[in-house]
Amino acid sequence: MQWTKVLGLGLGAAALLGLGIILGHFAIPKKANSPAPQDLDLEILETVMGQLDANRIRENLRELSREPHLASSPRDEDLVQLLLQRWKDPESGLDSAGASTYEVLLSFPSQEQPNVVDIVGPTGGIIHSCHRTEENVTGEQGGPDVVQPYAAYAPSGTPQGLLVYANRGAEEDFKELQTQGIKLEGTIALTRYGGVGRGAKAVNAAKHGVAGVLVYTDPADINDGLSSPDETFPNSWYLPPSGVERGSYYEYFGDPLTPYLPAVPSSFRVDLANVSGFPPIPTQPIGFQDARDLLCNLNGTLAPATWQGALGCHYRLGPGFRPDGDFPADSQVNVSVYNRLELRNSSNVLGIIRGAVEPDRYVLYGNHRDSWVHGAVDPSSGTAVLLELSRVLGTLLKKGTWRPRRSIVFASWGAEEFGLIGSTEFTEEFFNKLQERTVAYINVDISVFANATLRVQGTPPVQTVVFSATKEIRSPGPGDLSIYDNWIRYFNRSSPVYGLVPSLGSLGAGSDYAPFIHFLGISSMDIAYTYDRSKTSARIYPTYHTAFDTFDYVDKFLDPGFSSHQAVARTAGSVILRLSDSFFLPLKVSDYSETLRSFLQAAQQDLGALLEQHSISLGPLVNAVEKFEAEAAALGQRISTLQKGSPDPLQVRMLNDQLMLLERTFLNPRAFPEERYYSHVLWAPRTGSVVTFPGLSNACSRARDTASGSEAWAEVQRQLSIVVTALEGAAATLRPVADL
Amino acid sequence: MQWTKVLGLGLGAAALLGLGIILGHFAIPKKANSPAPQDLDLEILETVMGQLDANRIRENLRELSREPHLASSPRDEDLVQLLLQRWKDPESGLDSAGASTYEVLLSFPSQEQPNVVDIVGPTGGIIHSCHRTEENVTGEQGGPDVVQPYAAYAPSGTPQGLLVYANRGAEEDFKELQTQGIKLEGTIALTRYGGVGRGAKAVNAAKHGVAGVLVYTDPADINDGLSSPDETFPNSWYLPPSGVERGSYYEYFGDPLTPYLPAVPSSFRVDLANVSGFPPIPTQPIGFQDARDLLCNLNGTLAPATWQGALGCHYRLGPGFRPDGDFPADSQVNVSVYNRLELRNSSNVLGIIRGAVEPDRYVLYGNHRDSWVHGAVDPSSGTAVLLELSRVLGTLLKKGTWRPRRSIVFASWGAEEFGLIGSTEFTEEFFNKLQERTVAYINVDISVFANATLRVQGTPPVQTVVFSATKEIRSPGPGDLSIYDNWIRYFNRSSPVYGLVPSLGSLGAGSDYAPFIHFLGISSMDIAYTYDRSKTSARIYPTYHTAFDTFDYVDKFLDPGFSSHQAVARTAGSVILRLSDSFFLPLKVSDYSETLRSFLQAAQQDLGALLEQHSISLGPLVNAVEKFEAEAAALGQRISTLQKGSPDPLQVRMLNDQLMLLERTFLNPRAFPEERYYSHVLWAPRTGSVVTFPGLSNACSRARDTASGSEAWAEVQRQLSIVVTALEGAAATLRPVADL
Known part of the structure; x- marks a missing residue:
């Protein structure tokens, strides 16, 4: 070949190669360098939905509710370890987990000197005593770990006086008694749960000179009128006659001694004398069988129609007992309360899945851990769901299948029952960081009140993500409805923008979302399955805060098969994934x-x-x-x-x-x-x-x-x-x- | 050519082209797809430094200080228009600019009934009157737009009583008078500026029953002891004998009627009777020539050594005048104050350069616009710099040469002199947005107090960016020092981390940075050129808040050649660019x-x-x-x-x-x-x-x-x-x- 040809070919080849390089570099867009941003992966979502297992939730609940786990009790601390173990599991755990402890002011009845409610005869002798404990119906209502029914934060004292009936203990109820000419000074007021907050009953009573307050749950309010043992648990989901609702009577939330400061040991504590929000007078809750003994023997005017209940007698106002009843007419009621305030260590447990792209954006999901007794429904039904969700997500994480775009933080709060204490202290300790970085707070406390329909409370921006999630999940009930389509049958409203949609409730202060929405201004929601109101008018599931809120109660009556628990887990899981993984935040x-x-x-x-x-x-x-x-x-x-x-x-x-x-x-x-x-x-x-x-x-x-x-x-x-x-x-x- | 050869060549060519394409696409990284992130461009910084022009700052100042522009006056509104015009200029303006107006409570002397300070003889006749206006020394101290010296927000009233001298009006000064056995009830207290805040003098006085307060500036405190007309302006930078420091006597900041709410017309306004923070008794400032007439004729004990000043006589405590002086011994002093509170419209002007990459991060740079009289130094020396900076940056922007990474917001605040009102109302109106997005606030109020050295007040995280900036800018003084190297000679400290460094002062509430740092928690700084303290002990530049603070004063005495103004412009400009353009925020x-x-x-x-x-x-x-x-x-x-x-x-x-x-x-x-x-x-x-x-x-x-x-x-x-x-x-x- 001639050298000119060789040169020509060489040059031509070089030119072609060069042209190719230029074309290759500039004319073809390079995908690898600008990958699509991480967004919600519907396959992952499907996988998570599929893996959330009803039976595992059931097993979680069995373990969580095996023993009473009152805030700061040894069993409460055992559950802290259980959570840590699960969240640190190498195969299904989170990136990291830890417990943090606050020193908080709790209130307990004395073990040596139980609170008592007695009827004292004219000669000063005790002629009748109310039950000090609930009846041991299933073998779970006895034992030293079942805390005696009491009104947490009610002061100790032993007031004694004539009994009056004050309906729900609202301000207008006491005014009505006054109008009826009843002298309230020095009396003991019997009130029923509902209408106003627990603490408000004692506050209102004290304003009128009442010396002590009793609170009971009327079968009309909780049992759809039923009250006999064979109609109540363990024969139905209704409250047995001896069941007593415990509860915190503190008016505010957070540790009472450290408002606006985290209750770490070194924090300034308000002098007890300056603490406000505790009930001003001794208060004690009783069961309706005891209430019947008191109320059905009252003297005086017939109570108004709206004050009547289902105890099987005509409720009268008092004061004192009627001459033809079970007790001498001038008998008095003595309420002896020996509650003690104690500084106790209460732990939160926190676990995190680090976000792959925006680790400084937190999707926060939590529930409290502490119960009054076994707390199968409250709060363990929520914790059982929490553990199943963290297991499924943790497993995907540990397998390397998935890591969320944003961080997901799981929280198990302590001492909620005493006034949202763990969550509130957490928000006080990390106020700025949480406020700057938290996308939303999702609360699942009681996950299943009943198995009819979803119920969501939340601020408006979360509506859209909840709707998106629930439209894609099958409802556990009969028929082939989505959770959304089932939900809209029970709670709905006509939106000027969307037409008929499920209606979200607004957030009060009933659970740990309160400090997040009210104090930090973080978009929040609370998710649960709940009642068909055409079937029951119970103000809440009947064994609420009693020793009858047990695993069998859930397993037999509330959610056999745990499909409602699973529905809540799927809803919360889908909401979490959408919030953590969507490129554009689904907050409308x-x-x-x-x-x-x-x-x-x-x-x-x-x-x-x-x-x-x-x-x-x-x-x-x-x-x-x-x-x-x-x-x-x-x-x-x-x-x-x-x-x-x-x-x-x-x-x-x-x-x-x-x-x-x-x-x-x-x-x-x-x-x-x-x-x-x-x-x-x-x-x-x-x-x-x-x-x-x-x-x-x-x-x-x-x-x-x-x-x-x-x-x-x-x-x-x-x-x-x-x-x-x-x-x-x-x-x-x-x-x-x-x-x- | 044989067809096989042709085919061979063609295939070879195709293969080469293909290889080229592959090489070009995969082997050469594509710059265009992952460009280096926008970062501080040192060339742009150099350009900006070079274009900041001393003479243009001088011309800005001439225009800004041409007429008195008291807050909400017509000339103040003219300057709003001037700013808008500059910031909307198609060749050197910003992306957008606008004015926003608040309705705020200001205080003015009555034009019909001027405030007067008289000596009233034993028979009730006026035997001497203090000057009502400053002497018209340069032709700029007369005219209707020169507001009479007054104490803004002091209540009207006409108290009359024996005169006492109360030093600086501090609490301990009045205690000292008491210790000396002087009855203060019903007296008029003559005090000198300094030591405590303006309002505090009247507050302290009223606590002791004093009926009225006079405040003057002692030549010892402001003039290095000099007081004669030939030693003072226009013959030097010192305060003429008739000069009177005006000022706000309001204790707080922000519009007095709308604390924590923006003073838009619809906002709730506190009832005047419930406003706190105004001086409790009539108060009036006077010049030192008038103070000399009063003080040098006082009777009573000799004042303590630290109370003496440079009026050329021995200061006595009073009460009343000495028998051998210019006035009858039992003459009294009458202070007639006719100040009025008025709701006035005051405007902020805001301009923005939109960030190219992170428009939601704001570098905020501002100064107030309103003055007491011509305000050449306070605040126009700062506004002159502001306008030059916005011109230089605006020009680069409009030419398409540059756009910052983050947004730069320029602000001209209204009614600062009455208590940081414009800036405070702005922070109240946009609290959350500013708090979430503002990188830093840079304040340049009085840009040049004197031409010796830089002085910066700020929170610790801004130290590093100020140091970086000032190390690269030449100091205007003699020698070849950087601003940093000159600065360290005047203000320095030994840092455990860095060794000897210039020392930053901390931020009080002396200018518009106050709401940003104290209310919003935004890292802030205040930049100025200031005194060589070995050359003067004046508590501030001598014509501060008087009608002598004029363009010629600056041009002749404070900063001839405007090189200190230029140094401040360069410092602020460099700090702004570093904050707006650096990929990593230079906040340490x-x-x-x-x-x-x-x-x-x-x-x-x-x-x-x-x-x-x-x-x-x-x-x-x-x-x-x-x-x-x-x-x-x-x-x-x-x-x-x-x-x-x-x-x-x-x-x-x-x-x-x-x-x-x-x-x-x-x-x-x-x-x-x-x-x-x-x-x-x-x-x-x-x-x-x-x-x-x-x-x-x-x-x-x-x-x-x-x-x-x-x-x-x-x-x-x-x-x-x-x-x-x-x-x-x-x-x-x-x-x-x-x-x-």
Whole structure:
């Protein structure tokens, strides 16, 4: 070959190779360098749903509820170890787990000197005593670890006086007794559970000079009227006659001695004399068989119709016993309470799965661990689900199959029964870190109250993720319904945006979500399976807080087969995965618009005229709500547009921060100085009757009967400004971030 | 050519092209797909430094100080328009700009009825009057826009009584007068500026029954003793005899009627009767020529040596005038104050350069706009710098040369002179958004007090960025020093970590940074050029808050050539660019360790024994400080390691969030309920003498003389726990984000 040809071929070859290199480099997009961002993996979700095992939940529950595990008891500490062992398991555990302990003020009955309720005859002798313990019906109601029924934090004391019946112990109940001409000074008031909080009964009673309070559960309220042993547990799910609801009578939540500070040993503790929120007078709960002995022998006027119950007699008001009854007419009731306050160590257990991409974003999922007795339903039905969820996710993690985009934090809180203590101390200790990083808090306490339908309480932004999750899970009941389709049959509302949808309840302070939503402003939810209200009117599952809340109770009556437990596990699991793994956070902030609009309409309809009389305009509130609606809708549009493209992970992170942090904009720590921990201007406790912004509702209710220009009307204006400022701030947070 | 050859060549060519394509695609990394993350560009920084023009700053100042521009005056509003025009300029403006207006409570003297200070003879006739205006020395001290000297927010009233001299009006000064047997009831107290805050003089005076207060500036305190017209402006930088320092006498900051709420028209306003923080008695400032007439004629005991000044006579205490003086001995002084409170519109102007990568991170840079009279130094020297900085950055932006990584927000605050009102209302309106997103706040108010050296006040994390910036900028003085090297000659300290370094001052509440650091917990700094203290002891530049603070004053005496202004512009500019453009935020959180360690040591040395006597241990505080130190150091290590690799932008964002949000962890809105806005547990006002954590210092100082077990000692323990909790929370925020 001629050298020129060789050269020519060589040059040509080089040129072709070069052209190829250029084409290869520039003309073909390189996939490997910009991988698709980690997003929710539906296959993983399917796997998790499939692996959540009803029988394992059942076995968890059996173990968890095997022994009573009152907060800070040895068995409570054993369960701490059980959780740690599970969460550190090399094959199904989490990335790490640990326990942290707080030194908190709890209240217990004396073991040496049990609380007693006696009837004392005219000569001073005891002529009748109420039961000190529940009847040992299944062999689980005896033994030293079953705490005697008591009213936690009720002061000790031995008041004695004539008995009166005070219905539910509400303020209006005592007023009614006064109206009836009954002198309350020095009496013992028998009240029934329900209507007002536990502690409120003693607070109201003491205001009227009552010396001691008894509280019982009426079969009308808990047993659909049934009360005989053969109609109650272990023959049905109803409360046996000797069953007594224990409970905390403390008005606030968190460790009583360390408000706003974590109860670590070194923390400042309020002097006991300065602690507020404890019941002011001795209080003791009793079973309805004892209540029947007292109530059915009362003298005096017949109680109003709404005060009557199902004890099988006409309830009278007292004071004292009727001459023709079982006790001498001038017999008195003695309530001897020997409760003790004790500083005890209570542990939280925390476990984490580290996020692969955004480890500093936490999806927090928790339940308390402590019970009153065996606590099979409360709280172990939730803990059984928690353990099964952590097992399934932990197994995928340890196998290397999956790691979430964001971190998932599992929590087992201590001492919830005494007032959400473990969770509250945790939020006090890690306030800033949690507030900055937590995407949402998911609470599953009692996972199954009954097996009819899902029930979710939560703030509006979580609605969408719960709907998405529940539409994809089969309902355990008959028929081929999704949990969503079953749910909508029991709880629904007509949404102006979506039409008929399941309705979410709002979050009070009934479980550990309270500090997260009210104190930290973290979007929260509480998930459970619950009643068919056409089948029972029980105010709660009947053995609540009694020694009858046992494994067999659940296994036989509440959820045989554990399919409702499984449904809750699947729902919570799907919600967790969607929150931890979705590239775009599935928190729909525009769903707050419906709440705001409904609060606004209630204010306009029910308070508008009154406010106008006092020259207070709702105009700024209208503007603020409209601004919020517009900004939330516009943000939704921007998200939709972005989702169609292939957005940069940093861009999505910024948007997600707007979604995550919206709930924080509703916090104002100076809004309700008298309400401990409550800072959320939309969900603080509402005492006013109008279902609107709580600060406004409460202030109006207080100002209603005062003159214009009063302090109370100034407070109405202040509350209105607080809400307007919060809503304007919320709208500003949703605006494009570089808009001034 | 044979077809086989052709085929061979073709196949060969195709193979070569294919090989090239493969090589090009796989073997050569594609830069375009994973570009280096946007980081600080040193060339851009050089360009900005070079373009910041002293002469343009001078021209800005000439325009800004051309007319008096008291808050909410027409000229103040003109300057709003000037700022908007500059920031909307198509060639040198920002991305967007706008003004927002608040309706705030200001205080002005009556134009119809000027405030007067008269000497009233024994028969009730006025025998001498103080000047009502400053002398029109340069033609700029007259005219209707020069507001009469007054004490803003002092109540109107016409008290009359014998004159006493009360030094600086501190609590101990009035006690000294009492000790000297002087009856203060009904007197008029003459006080000099300095020592305590303006408002405190009247508060202290009123406690002792004083009826009215006069305040003057002693030549000893402001003029290095000089007082004659030929030694003062316009012949030197010193204060002329007629010069009077105006000022706000309001004790708090923010709009007085809307604490914690933005002063939008609809916001709730406190009833005037319930406003606290205004001076309780009529108060009026006067010049030292008038003060000389009063003070040099006083009767009574000779004042203590430390009370003497430079008026050229022996200062006596009074009460009343001496018989051999200019006025009859029983003459009284009448102080007639006719100030009025008025709701006025005051505007903030905001402008933004949108960040290219992280638009939701704000570097916030601001100064107030309002002055007392022409305000050439205060605040226009700062605004002149602000405008030059925005011009240079705006020009690069509009040319397409540069866009910062993060957003830069420029702010011109209204009504600062009345109590940081514009900035405070802004933080109230956008509390959450700012707290979540602001990287740092940079304040340049008075940019040049004098031209000797840089002076920076700030929180520890900003030290490093200020040092980096100032090491690269030439100092305007003689020699070839950097600003840093010049600075270290005037203000320095020995750091256990770095050796000798310039010392940053801490932030009080002297300018608009106050709400950002104290209320929002945003890392903040205040930058200025200032005095050579070996050359003057003036408590501030002499014409401060007078009608002599004019353009010529700056041009001739303070900074001829404007090189100190330029140095401040370059320093602020470099700091802004480093904060907005650096991939890793240049906030060094471990620099807080030195502060904490020094606070801890002071507590141990000066309070340790006292605390031990009351069984209070500093152990938990020691642990918390050590934990902080360890976590901060470990985070520093992680950052160093990451910086050596090529970290993912999301990873760096997460680290930067830890750095940015550290300062927030020191906030506790419940720590100091009596201190409005102050929530930062490290920088709240300290009244106790021990330079340690302010809550601890103050509580100890109050408890010192009470018995163990008192409320005061409980407060010491509470404050200790608050600090420990904050430090533990801070350490938790610095930990690896997936560590529990």
